[in-house]
Amino acid sequence: xxxxxxxxxxxxxxxxxxxxxxxxxxxxxxxxxxxxxxxxxxxxxxxxxxxxxxxxxxxxxxxxxxxxxxxxxxxxxxxxxxxxxxxxxxxxxxxxxxxxxxxxxxxxxxxxxxxxxxxxxxxxxxxxxxxxxxxxxxxxxxxxxxxxxxxxxxxxxxxxxxxxxxxxxxxxxxxxxxxxxxxxxxxxxxxxxxxxxxxxxxxxxxxxxxxxxxxxxxxxxxxxxxxxxxxxxxxxxxxxxxxxxxxxxxxxxxxxxxxxxxxxxxxxxxxxxxxxxxxxxxxxxxxxxxxxxxxxxxxxxxxxxxxxxxxxxxxxxxxxxxxxxxxxxxxxxxxxxxxxxxxxxxxxxxxxxxxxxxxxxxxxxxxxxxxxxxxxxxxxxxxxxxxxxxxxxxxxxxxxxxxxxxxxxxxxxxxxxxxxxxxxxxxxxxxxxxxxxxxxxxxxxxxxxxxxxxxxxxxxxxxxxxxxxxxxxxxxxxxxx
Numbered sequence: 001x002x003x004x005x006x007x008x009x010x011x012x013x014x015x016x017x018x019x020x021x022x023x024x025x026x027x028x029x030x031x032x033x034x035x036x037x038x039x040x041x042x043x044x045x046x047x048x049x050x051x052x053x054x055x056x057x058x059x060x061x062x063x064x065x066x067x068x069x070x071x072x073x074x075x076x077x078x079x080x081x082x083x084x085x086x087x088x089x090x091x092x093x094x095x096x097x098x099x100x101x102x103x104x105x106x107x108x109x110x111x112x113x114x115x116x117x118x119x120x121x122x123x124x125x126x127x128x129x130x131x132x133x134x135x136x137x138x139x140x141x142x143x144x145x146x147x148x149x150x151x152x153x154x155x156x157x158x159x160x161x162x163x164x165x166x167x168x169x170x171x172x173x174x175x176x177x178x179x180x181x182x183x184x185x186x187x188x189x190x191x192x193x194x195x196x197x198x199x200x201x202x203x204x205x206x207x208x209x210x211x212x213x214x215x216x217x218x219x220x221x222x223x224x225x226x227x228x229x230x231x232x233x234x235x236x237x238x239x240x241x242x243x244x245x246x247x248x249x250x251x252x253x254x255x256x257x258x259x260x261x262x263x264x265x266x267x268x269x270x271x272x273x274x275x276x277x278x279x280x281x282x283x284x285x286x287x288x289x290x291x292x293x294x295x296x297x298x299x300x301x302x303x304x305x306x307x308x309x310x311x312x313x314x315x316x317x318x319x320x321x322x323x324x325x326x327x328x329x330x331x332x333x334x335x336x337x338x339x340x341x342x343x344x345x346x347x348x349x350x351x352x353x354x355x356x357x358x359x360x361x362x363x364x365x366x367x368x369x370x371x372x373x374x375x376x377x378x379x380x381x382x383x384x385x386x387x388x389x390x391x392x393x394x395x396x397x398x399x400x401x402x403x404x405x406x407x408x409x410x411x412x413x414x415x416x417x418x419x420x421x422x423x424x425x426x427x428x429x430x431x432x433x434x435x436x437x438x439x440x441x442x443x444x445x446x447x448x449x450x451x452x453x454x455x456x457x458x459x460x461x462x463x464x465x466x467x468x469x470x471x472x473x474x475x476x477x478x479x480x481x
Contacts, residue, residue, distance in 0.1 A: 005040040059093030060101045118151030121294020125188045128164045129241035131249045148176035153287035154277040166194040166211040182295025186222040306340040324360040327372040390424040397432040400439035407448045422450035
């Protein structure tokens with residue numbers, strides 16, 4: 001159509017048909033034909049072709065009105081049913097042509113998306129994301145991350161996380177609030193089970209995730225949730241996860257996981273300080289002072305925040321958390337209590353009893369406080385029961401302890417109980433890690449007996465001293481030599 005317009009312009013300017021053909025690069029025959037056509041009023045080739053009816057007449061053309069009227073009353077009607085009804089009205093064409101017509105005529109409901117600007121310190125948005133990252137060394141890994149952004153300034157914080165559990169969400173959010181410099185009035189989240197467990201048809205939450213609810217209460221933070229699977233309601237979220245993926249993870253190449261973290265720190269500087277935001281036209285740092293002037297100080301710092309978990313002390317005076325066991329005094333057995341879970345430690349309170357342990361992050365590990373070993377031992381009646389409990393305590397040092405005690409039991413079937421008594425005293429003094437190393441050294445050297453473990457415990461590489469209250473069959477002076 002644009003070429004037709006060019007030919008008509010040249011002719012109207014007084015050029016001959018021969019000159020017009022040469023200037024426009026078309027044949028004189030085409031110039032004569034175009035000169036007889038009506039003036040060009042549009043340059044859309046497809047629209048002009050449809051209006052002029054170029055090509056073979058469509059079989060489905062006579063049924064377009066029927067399809068349109070039917071879909072107006074039944075917009076969700078399947079195409080196969082429309083084909084059935086059209087054939088009842090005399091349609092003889094193929095199904096492909098009719099299906100194409102149905103697709104072009106079916107009403108499309110485009111959801112309304114509400115986009116709005118926040119005020120300084122009013123909103124923050126938060127969400128989990130995951131992405132498959134291929135490293136330059138050929139390995140790959142699925143990376144989970146948690147992203148937070150202030151609505152007004154667009155300042156963003158992104159952290160890689162090990163999982164998408166409630167505790168991870170809460171601790172990551174608090175870390176990001178510290179990086180922001182405070183907390184806003186409202187935090188906007190999606191609606192995963194780590195936040196909301198049950199809600200009514202109108203969206204009102206009837207059961208919150210207890211971990212999440214407790215954290216938001218302690219922070220004094222208001223929460224706003226998006227309706228699940230309704231992106232049109234995420235005016236404040238604005239596809240934060242998709243933006244992080246497209247802006248960082250899918251734009252860069254990483255040597256390994258360490259390089260990914262280094263580049264993530266550099267990316268924070270880029271998007272927060274150097275690069276203008278598309279929404280505001282300025283870098284987030286330019287508006288961050290306005291945000292921080294309205295952010296409220298955190299009531300609790302990340303290191304001091306503890307999740308409160310209801311527990312019950314088991315019959316063996318143990319408390320189980322994530323398959324790991326933590327000891328309590330024997331008199332606390334059977335009592336209900338509360339476990340205060342910090343980032344790297346935990347505190348258990350049951351009645352008048354209280355214990356603090358280093359947190360275990362593996363599986364099926366056991367944390368035994370030295371004072372609990374002694375009280376557990378005192379609570380067991382009978383010499384035989386005490387000795388087997390001591391042996392059990394030694395087993396928990398590790399696999400080397402099991403192997404070493406197996407050697408003692410089989411080599412000294414009548415004397416192993418004396419060795420267990422001595423080894424248990426060493427355990428109470430030096431701790432399980434040092435004793436495990438001494439067990440392994442004894443096994444490697446082919447030595448068997450508590451006296452050898454005592455000897456290895458005071459070797460220089462262990463940087464430990466032999467306790468005064470430990471005795472063996474061999475005088476201490478000879479062991480030292």
